Amino acid sequence: MPPHRSAPSTAFIDPSRIDAILASAVPDAEDRAFVVRCILGEGPAHHRGVNYVLLRLLGLLVDRLGGADMAALRERGTMPVPMKVPPHLERQGSLMTYPLALPIAPLSELAPAATPEQSAMVECLSDGPPQHALANAAMVWLIGAALDRIGERPPASARTSTRPRTKSSAPPKR
């Protein structure tokens, strides 16, 4: 019988970091606390750890690219991330959705909007337990913000040359 493995330690998880990362994606503090709890506080330990690590890394990426403009991303459309209650208990007329929606603009890089392909992508991203669905949504926000930043940069040919200079004839200063 293989030795029993204990769950990995998640002592490294600091919810306040993720809360800060998602601040502009979910402006309301109570809503954001709920989202952060679902991503980092529910589900198996390794899911929680993975979510934290990947969101932190993406957060760092976005910061180094100059920060996230979530408002612009939001304006280009979002899809709700639904709660998976039993179908007969769903409230008609107002879906039971999480306060963190899924931005559509980044997915349009992969498939045109309002196509079956994109719909299938949305479904895949928002399926599964809440810690998966919400972490996916948060990552798409961050990836989308990063793509926007990269998209704002001028093309490589228009940028100042970075080729190393040729050697000068002047001797080096002592």
Added chain:
Amino acid sequence: MTQADVELPAGLDQAFGAVAGELGQATSSWLFVRAVARCAGDRAVEGLADTAGPQFVVLDAVARGWLAGVREQVVDPRPVLEAIGSATRLVVVGVEATFLDALVARINPAVKIAMIAHSPFAVDWDRVLDNYGGRVERVDLDTFQHWAGGKSALLTFAYGQNDSRTIVAPLWLRACGADVRAQFRALVGWNVLEAPMNLYPRWLVEVDVDSFTHFVPGT
């Protein structure tokens, strides 16, 4: 007949069980303790704890607390209202009449409130809800998820706190499973018992305080 001469009648445990489900164990305990103290004095309160306490540990705790000088029940819904925050739907798990009355009186009228009609005791749920004049709706254990959502909160009553552990009705564990935890934004525990429990919590179960998003100490 003086207070000292009044003996406790037999069958008080049966009497307590008849109302604990409908008023809540803490509310019923305070009612019984006050009535016994009024009619028969503190010695009879001790007798009440000795006879009915082993079966109803909340009653034991309230009675012993009374004997230790805790003569008033602390009922302050304000921290609970803060914990609920901007939730627009509240599902109450368990019954504690005194506390729920205070909460319902102060909560935003726009907040819709429901109560899960499930109890190990016999309860006239129509009568329980009639006391709220339509303000509280009835839901069942298998349908309360209809009230889930990003603006929904769950509330239950806790009976004392011991370090990181507290005691709640088993209904909380039935209701607040792993799936439900991620469908309600706030999971609030409201401690309604000041005095600690000394006996094994029959009718109740121990959980971590951390399992709540907000734990209101109540004192």
Added chain:
Amino acid sequence: MQAPQLILPALLVVTLVIQAIWPRYRLLVVLGGAGASCLATSVLGLGHAAQLLSDVPWDVLVILVGLGLVSEVLVESRVFGVMAMRACRWSGADPRKISLLFAVGMYSHGGLVNNLTALLLILPMLLGLYKLVGVTQRYVTWSIGLLLVACNLGGAATPIGDFPAVLLLGGGKMTFTAYLVRALPTTLVGLVILVTLVVYGVRPERGLSKSPVSAAITVDTMTALYRNVRVDRRMLVPAAAALSAMIVAWMTLPADKGATPELICWIGAGAALLVRPSLGERLIRRKVDMEAVLFLLGLFVMVVAVRRSGVFGSVARGLVALPIPPVAQLVVFVLSAGLLTALFSAGPSMASLLEVGDVLARVHPPNAVYVGLALGVCAGSSLFTTAATSGPLAQALTERADLRDAEGRPLRFGFVEFLPVGILSFVVIEAIAIGYCLLAVQRGW
């Protein structure tokens, strides 16, 4: 005796016996018996099923359903629960006063709402009260027993209280007022005698501990349980107004001009339900006692079939031909009503004996015959727990409550426990019924 006069009554009796032995299958049995009666009458040339169905007193069924729905509207207003709670507080949790107040209350309710509705409302609360007060088997037997009998008396007090009286009203045997002014005082006398005998003679509360602690806990608890429960006047006032209007209409409007009792009931019940249409629709869908309606329908079909055989007329003629004074014939009739009801329950007995009563009413004062019959049926309903549906219901509710005495022994309310109460009640009510008949004949009431 011809074949129909043997077969059809036999079908009726066998059906009633089987449904009494196996009450779990009573609907199946009674409806099966009705089908067999239709087949028998058809084969015997006494009439087809359509003819039997056209003879069914549909007006009685309409009245029962209508009054039942009005009762449910009153229930929704919470008036009965609030009144019961106030009775408890007035009693100060004194067991003797509880018995007295609830018996009087059930008599009053029984005259307006059907017995089952009244019992379903009051008994669970009363059983909860008993748990708080702490009671003995003796107390449970006599107090719940008195409650049932008071309910039966209340049902017989008015033409709308219970099925036997409704049958008289619906069938046009007596006017509303004529029945009320005779039955109400008579049943009231019966109630006073029984309450006096039980509360002050038997004294069920003997042996109960009269602890002030129990009383304090009981009163405080009842107050807490009903702390914010209020009567919904928006439901109570229109329903009460509709019921009052119906009573006035029954008393004043001439049935021969079209204002028949069932029409008045239909319109009155409809008005009560229209106060809150969504609730009215819900009550109609969920609260109509279809079990009682189907049971009575099956029963009426069988009784109509037996009537066509001529048996009832023969029985009545036999009774009239007995070599005893006319008043004694009436006494025999009333006693028979009581005993048959005790064995076969109120519905079948009343429906069958009314046919006999119609013949007797040609030679005796009709009011004496019909009121005597109703009171005899009331006495029979009070003899055994099985004689009326309220008995088994009370038994089931008591068992479900898991009531125990101070030593932890379970307390029951069943056939055996109720017997002493039943015998006393039967004797008293039959005596009252016979006394009424004698007075009625003598004074021409």
